[in-house]
Structures are given as C-alpha cells and as structure tokens.
Amino acid sequence: MQMTEYAGRDGLREMQELTQRIWSPASRLHLGDLAWERSANAGRADGWRTAVWRDDEQVVAWAWLAQPGHLLMTVDPARPELAATVVEWFRAAADGPGLAAGVLETEQHLLAALEAAGFRRQDDAPYYTHHWISLDDLAEPVVPEGLTLRHVRVDEVAQRAAVHRAAWSDVAPSTMGEEAMGEVMSTWPYRPELDWVVENEAGEFVASALIWLDEQHQVGLVEPVGVATAYRRRGLGQAVNLAALYALREAGGTRAVVCPRGDDGYPQARALYQSIGFRPGLRTLHLLLG
Incomplete structure (x- = not known):
C-alpha cells in the first residue's frame, strides 16, 4: 500500500479515477463534484491537504480536507478496512478543534470507521439530498x-x-x-x-x-x-x-x-x-x- 499527499488541486484525477470506478446511485460523490469543488476553489485551496492510497497502481482510497477540519473521503467498498486508515490520517492532518466529516447514509463502511473513532451523527445539522x-x-x-x-x-x-x-x-x-x-x-x-x-x-x-x-x-x-x-x-x-x-x-x-x-x-x-x-x-x- 502506498500513500501520497498533495496540496491544492493536485491529485484530482486520482480522486476522480476511484470515484468513477466505484460509483453507484448509493455513492455520495460524482466525479463532477470533485471537478467543480477543486477547480472553482483553486485560488484558495493551496493549503488544503489531500491523501491518496494505492494498492499497486490502483487507487483504493482518498481523503480531502475540503476546508479546515472537515473531511471528504472515498474508500473502495471492497476494501472497507482502509476507512479506519483514512480517518486516522484525517485526525493527524487536521488543525484545530471541531473536526467534522460528511458521508451518504448508504456509505456504511465510512460511517462505521468514523463512529469507531469517536465521531457522532448530528441529526439536527443541515444536510443534502440526492x-x-x-x-x-x-x-x-x-x-x-x-x-x-x-x-x-x-x-x-x-x-x-x-x-x-x-x-x-x-x-x-x-x-x-x-x-x-x-x-x-x-x-x-x-x-x-x-x-x-x-x-x-x-x-x-x-x-x-x-x-x-x-x-x-x-x-x-x-x-x-x-x-x-x-x-x-x-x-x-x-x-x-x-x-x-x-x-x-x-x-x-x-x-x-x-x-x-x-x-x-x-x-x-x-x-x-x-x-x-x-x-x-x-x-x-x-x-x-x-
């Protein structure tokens, strides 16, 4: 397993590669989400950190601090054990209190890793609906x-x-x-x-x-x-x-x-x-x- 860290927009195509490969209607992110968010915010994303995990040449997970203290991530459902690795990286990489993350309700492998690390659902918070x-x-x-x-x-x-x-x-x-x-x-x-x-x-x-x-x-x-x-x-x-x-x-x-x-x-x-x-x-x- 190899992990590579990026800053700014770098790593986008690797993120899109995994997002497209595992996409289904039960996925939170579409490859267009990544294209828009990272390109539209390119001027203020220099400090945003990204990590990409590969097994041989295949991207199997990525994590993105889309804003300080907030995690977006995608993990191949065939490799659910990597979700804990991604969350561990996030807790070490993020600055300040109030760490937060967002997932789709069907992404149970991500939800389980977050809850195991001490994250708790905020059911009264704003949310998005596909x-x-x-x-x-x-x-x-x-x-x-x-x-x-x-x-x-x-x-x-x-x-x-x-x-x-x-x-x-x-x-x-x-x-x-x-x-x-x-x-x-x-x-x-x-x-x-x-x-x-x-x-x-x-x-x-x-x-x-x-x-x-x-x-x-x-x-x-x-x-x-x-x-x-x-x-x-x-x-x-x-x-x-x-x-x-x-x-x-x-x-x-x-x-x-x-x-x-x-x-x-x-x-x-x-x-x-x-x-x-x-x-x-x-x-x-x-x-x-x-």
Missing part, C-alpha cells in the same frame, strides 16, 4: 421574450464568471473571478455544450446551469445553477436547467442527479429541482468528533 431525474420525458424550456437560451463558448470565460458572481453574491460577494472560472472550464470532464446560460438583449448572461457528464455511467451531475438576482422569479432557473438536461441527453446521458439542501433551512433549491421533475433519494449525514 435528487434524480430520468431524461426520457423532459418539459420544454421556455424563456420570456428578449432572452435567449444557449450554451457557453470556450472564449466566454469572463462572462461566465460574471453570471456566477451575479447569482451567488446574496449573502457575501462571490470570489469567482476569471482565473477561477478558467480553471473550471479547463478541468475534465467540463464540456461547453453542457454549460448553459440565459442571455439578455445586451449580451449579458443572467442565468446558468452546468452539467458534468460521467460517460461510463451515463449520469450527469448538475452543479452549479444560478440566476442573477434582478432576473429571478421569471422561470429562468427551470428553463436553463431543462436546456442543459436536453443537452445532456444528446450527449448520451440517461439520467441526472443534483444535491440541494434537504432540510428546511434552505428549501428554495430543492423546490426548483422538484418543479422540473427531480425526485428526492438518499441524504447525507454530518458527523462531529466527540
């Missing part, structure tokens, strides 16, 4: 007159970053700049034809939806979606999602998953997805040490 949709029968996307649906071009990095900021600066200003969006758009398996926007008459993007396709499993992850605050309540979130889902079907996808908050602390996102036809499935669990 929502699923088949691409067989999609509604038609419609936008108001003067607005246009289309996919992004590879040279539109600045405009794509701008619409993300416009949609995600409600609570605090978004840090998504042109460099970070460039990282997103150059990270596998990004495809511009699966990155859809609503464009106004002035040529500004006012809503967006990005889908990451896992070709092996024919499943797309919707992440992220946003509508500029001045253009909300016009059905643009539904329309841009549906347009991206149609494109996913044309690219060979058969279904899609999205992971909004499942608790009532932030119900707006799941209401949007359910209005399109997504239906809830498994939920995440949040655990704290002690």
Whole structure:
C-alpha cells in the first residue's frame, strides 16, 4: 500500500479515477463534484491537504480536507478496512478543534470507521439530498421574450464568471473571478455544450446551469445553477436547467442527479429541482468528533 499527499488541486484525477470506478446511485460523490469543488476553489485551496492510497497502481482510497477540519473521503467498498486508515490520517492532518466529516447514509463502511473513532451523527445539522431525474420525458424550456437560451463558448470565460458572481453574491460577494472560472472550464470532464446560460438583449448572461457528464455511467451531475438576482422569479432557473438536461441527453446521458439542501433551512433549491421533475433519494449525514 502506498500513500501520497498533495496540496491544492493536485491529485484530482486520482480522486476522480476511484470515484468513477466505484460509483453507484448509493455513492455520495460524482466525479463532477470533485471537478467543480477543486477547480472553482483553486485560488484558495493551496493549503488544503489531500491523501491518496494505492494498492499497486490502483487507487483504493482518498481523503480531502475540503476546508479546515472537515473531511471528504472515498474508500473502495471492497476494501472497507482502509476507512479506519483514512480517518486516522484525517485526525493527524487536521488543525484545530471541531473536526467534522460528511458521508451518504448508504456509505456504511465510512460511517462505521468514523463512529469507531469517536465521531457522532448530528441529526439536527443541515444536510443534502440526492435528487434524480430520468431524461426520457423532459418539459420544454421556455424563456420570456428578449432572452435567449444557449450554451457557453470556450472564449466566454469572463462572462461566465460574471453570471456566477451575479447569482451567488446574496449573502457575501462571490470570489469567482476569471482565473477561477478558467480553471473550471479547463478541468475534465467540463464540456461547453453542457454549460448553459440565459442571455439578455445586451449580451449579458443572467442565468446558468452546468452539467458534468460521467460517460461510463451515463449520469450527469448538475452543479452549479444560478440566476442573477434582478432576473429571478421569471422561470429562468427551470428553463436553463431543462436546456442543459436536453443537452445532456444528446450527449448520451440517461439520467441526472443534483444535491440541494434537504432540510428546511434552505428549501428554495430543492423546490426548483422538484418543479422540473427531480425526485428526492438518499441524504447525507454530518458527523462531529466527540
């Protein structure tokens, strides 16, 4: 067994390799989750630590301090004994009190290792719920007159970053700049034809939806979606999602998953997805040490 540590974005493809190889509907993470989180946060991820475990040449586990004191991990279910090794690494690598981890409720080998190390479920904490949709029968996307649906071009990095900021600066200003969006758009398996926007008459993007396709499993992850605050309540979130889902079907996808908050602390996102036809499935669990 060999373990390699990385900082920043390094190690992403190894993480995606394992995530794709063992993926099923009972997995918490899709390879698109890793592509988005590590590329979108590349500018502030220099100190984030990652460990990857290999048996011969095959990746069998990885761990990522996605933020200080918080663990994301994937362990091959065929090697459940490695989950304890990953948790031990996390406790040694993380700084400060309040260590936390998140798993999907079906990832029992991860849950058992965390609980054996003293982590306890926080059932009153915010959580996320996988929502699923088949691409067989999609509604038609419609936008108001003067607005246009289309996919992004590879040279539109600045405009794509701008619409993300416009949609995600409600609570605090978004840090998504042109460099970070460039990282997103150059990270596998990004495809511009699966990155859809609503464009106004002035040529500004006012809503967006990005889908990451896992070709092996024919499943797309919707992440992220946003509508500029001045253009909300016009059905643009539904329309841009549906347009991206149609494109996913044309690219060979058969279904899609999205992971909004499942608790009532932030119900707006799941209401949007359910209005399109997504239906809830498994939920995440949040655990704290002690």
